[in-house]
Structures are given as structure tokens and as C-alpha cells.
Amino acid sequence: MAVLAAVVLPLTSGCSVDEALRFGWPEGITPQAEAMRELWTWSCIAALVVGAVTWGAMFWAMAFHRKRKGEDDNTVPRQTQYNLPVEIVFTVIPTIIVAVLFAFTVSVQNYVDTDTETAQPDLKVNVLAFQWNWRFTYPDNPGAEGQPITTLGSTEEIPLLVLPTNRRIEFEQRSNDVIHSFYVPEFLFKRDVFPLPEVNEQDYIWQIDRIEREGAFVGRCAELCGSYHSQMNFEVRALSPELFDRWVGLRAQSNPATGAAYTACEALGALNCGELCSPIATTTYPFTTERALRSASERPAGS
Numbered sequence: 001m002a003v004l005a006a007v008v009l010p011l012t013s014g015c016s017v018d019e020a021l022r023f024g025w026p027e028g029i030t031p032q033a034e035a036m037r038e039l040w041t042w043s044c045i046a047a048l049v050v051g052a053v054t055w056g057a058m059f060w061a062m063a064f065h066r067k068r069k070g071e072d073d074n075t076v077p078r079q080t081q082y083n084l085p086v087e088i089v090f091t092v093i094p095t096i097i098v099a100v101l102f103a104f105t106v107s108v109q110n111y112v113d114t115d116t117e118t119a120q121p122d123l124k125v126n127v128l129a130f131q132w133n134w135r136f137t138y139p140d141n142p143g144a145e146g147q148p149i150t151t152l153g154s155t156e157e158i159p160l161l162v163l164p165t166n167r168r169i170e171f172e173q174r175s176n177d178v179i180h181s182f183y184v185p186e187f188l189f190k191r192d193v194f195p196l197p198e199v200n201e202q203d204y205i206w207q208i209d210r211i212e213r214e215g216a217f218v219g220r221c222a223e224l225c226g227s228y229h230s231q232m233n234f235e236v237r238a239l240s241p242e243l244f245d246r247w248v249g250l251r252a253q254s255n256p257a258t259g260a261a262y263t264a265c266e267a268l269g270a271l272n273c274g275e276l277c278s279p280i281a282t283t284t285y286p287f288t289t290e291r292a293l294r295s296a297s298e299r300p301a302g303s
Contacts (some may be wrong), residue, residue: 026185029217029238031209032112034187039108043101050097081204112189114207121170122208125161129173129180129193132228134159141248144261149251151264159234164244165214170207173197181223184236190222211238214276237268239243239276246271 023044025037133153153159153277163169173182173240177194183190187208190296197204221232239247254260260269271277 006098008111019266024186028188029186029212029215031190033186035111036188039104042104044256046101062225069158092204113203114209119168119207122167123164124170125163127171127173127182127193128176129182129225129232130176131178131226132232134161134219134234136161136234138248141251141253143286144254149248153234157265160237160268161219161234162237162239162264162268163211164241164242165211165238167211168207168209168242169211170205172205174204178225179223180221180225180232182219183222184219186217191263192223205265214238214240216278218278239273243271243273245278 017195021041023041025040028034028037060194124138124140126137126139127136135153136151138149141149151159151161171182171190173193174197175193177195178192179195181190182193191206192202194202194204215238217236217238219234219236221229225228225232247267250262250270252265253262255262255266255270258266268277
């Protein structure tokens, strides 16, 4: 019956088998995300198996060990509370289950937390979080004025974090004020961003093997950091390596239309590669932190 339900439910609910096996887990775009999804899937399957065995034992006891006709209220069922083999089995099996889950969890965690001292990245990005926005800097890629390429979010513009696909990327992060959290759901894990991470003994440098497909993905702060925490968003633009290299090249030049260095948005627009290179965020929107400047329609009722 359980096997039949597992086959029928995805077909009758409009879900694919892949979606059903994710058990509600989002679809990731990095190898680390896939490793965590597999751990989640097998943990759910193990939990279902344990649950099925437990439920089966409960129903079996209710069906075959209930009171029979002809038995009076003084009938005492067979007692098994001191059955040593059963108690050993009930102790050993859960211990094995916990040990196996622990071993796989440690293995996946070690893979996600790649040794940044031995794995050399193809691209480095410095992430600075502050109330209530983000700054992204590419320390190894100089801009038009000789300084590293930088994208700074503002109340008028959502910061775009432009990254290449199929390249190893290293992030170094820190906060300018309180604790924030760098979270891209498609990366499937979040990283707390601390002020003075060296003093706080935080592992503030981390890597992803690669982004596996192009696209626009919303990023958020996942740590309650103040009044506008919920609107502290950014957007990841994953471009092919060729497009990314062209974008970096444009950031190192001056925009003929303005005479100033290309901004992240202007360089994306100049690539002319369709919606993927839209010079504005497509999954979130900017906001103003000045309450007096917010329109009446944006204010909560009664404010």
C-alpha cells in the first residue's frame, strides 16, 4: 500500500517524480545544493521506513492482541517487557540509524565547507552587508578607474551580483554593523555575516564548485537585522563564462553615453543578451528607508 501511494500521489497531484523525491526541498543550482538535497531525500526515506515499521507494529498489536470474545476483564496478556533480545534489537537498530545519518551528514557538511586553503577559485567576490543593503566587490578585477569592480545597492537600485556559470567562486563576507545572513535559496544554504569575523571566529570565506545554469535568482538577508530586514534583497545573475567575461570587460571601461565607468546594470544592458541581461532586477525591487518619502499606498493601514 505504501509503495502504491508513493507511485500514485506524484501522478495525481501534478508533481514530477523529481519534485516528489525532493520532499519540498527547493531545486538547487550548485553541486553543494544537490549533495544537500540527496541527504534530505534519503533522510526522509529513512524516516518514512521507520515510520512505516512503527505504524505497522502498532496496527499489528491493535489487530492481533486486542481483547477476544470470551475473555474476561481479569485475563492478563502475555508479558514481554523483560525480553532481552527484543530490548537489544530496539537499542541497536536506532543507534545504527543515528550513526549512519550522522556519518552522511558529516560527509556532506565537509563537502559543502570546502577547504578554501587548498581549492583555488576562478573568481573571488567580497560581500559587505550593512543596514539595509549589500556591496559586492571583485578584488581581482580592476574597474575603469583602477579600483576593484564594485556594485553598491541603494534605495533606488537593487544590487546585482553577477557571477559566471561553471567556475569555482570564492566569497569573503563581513558586516558593517550588525549580524546579517547571505542567503540565495537556489544555493540551498545560508551564511551568517558577522562584523569583525576574525574576532568572532567565524568561517567567513567559503566557496561553491560552480553554478550549473544561467538565470536570475533572488538573494536575501536571512537574519533579523532591523526595521528593513525583510527588504534587504539582492539579485544573482548567473551568466555563461563568455558573457561574464564581456561584462567584466565593460566594467573596466567608461560608458560613452555618460563618460563615467559602467555600472553593473549598464554593463548588463550593453551585453544585449535578452531578459537575462536586463539592467534592472527582475525578482525583487528597491525601497526607501525614509518613511516620510514613502507614498501613502506603500504605508500600512492606519500609519
